[in-house]
Amino acid sequence: MTMxxxxxxxxxxxxxxxxxxxxxxxxxxxxxxAVTDNPSLVSSLPDGLEPFILALVPAASAAIAGWMAPHTPRSDA
Structure with missing residues (x-):
């Protein structure tokens, strides 16, 4: 593996x-x-899980964007 x-x-x-x-x-x-006064977006989740579930959204977007983006060709030199 090369750096x-x-x-x-x-x-x-x-x-x-x-x-x-x-x-x-x-x-x-x-x-x-925008939903601070009406937190129904995450209120159904247990309090301890809310930050972990919310953190999945940007992580999933990064994974999907990285998978869909074309690979940058490089020389083997």
Whole structure:
């Protein structure tokens, strides 16, 4: 296994996953901010599970975006 050099470009998959995670996190926090007075969005969950379930949304978006984004070809040199 080789390490990427410091000057190697960032793969499209990493950029796509990072951008999707950021955007979906912002959207999720906006939605939660909007329903602060009516927390029915997460009220059905046990209190101890809420942060873990909510954290799955950006993690899933990163996984999906990374899977869907094309791989950046690189030379074997």
């Amino acid at each position: 990427a050099s410091a000057s190697a470009p960032i793969e499209k998959k990493v950029k796509a996953a990072s951008a999707a995670t950021y955007l979906l996190s912002v959207a999720g926090l906006s939605i939660l901010g």
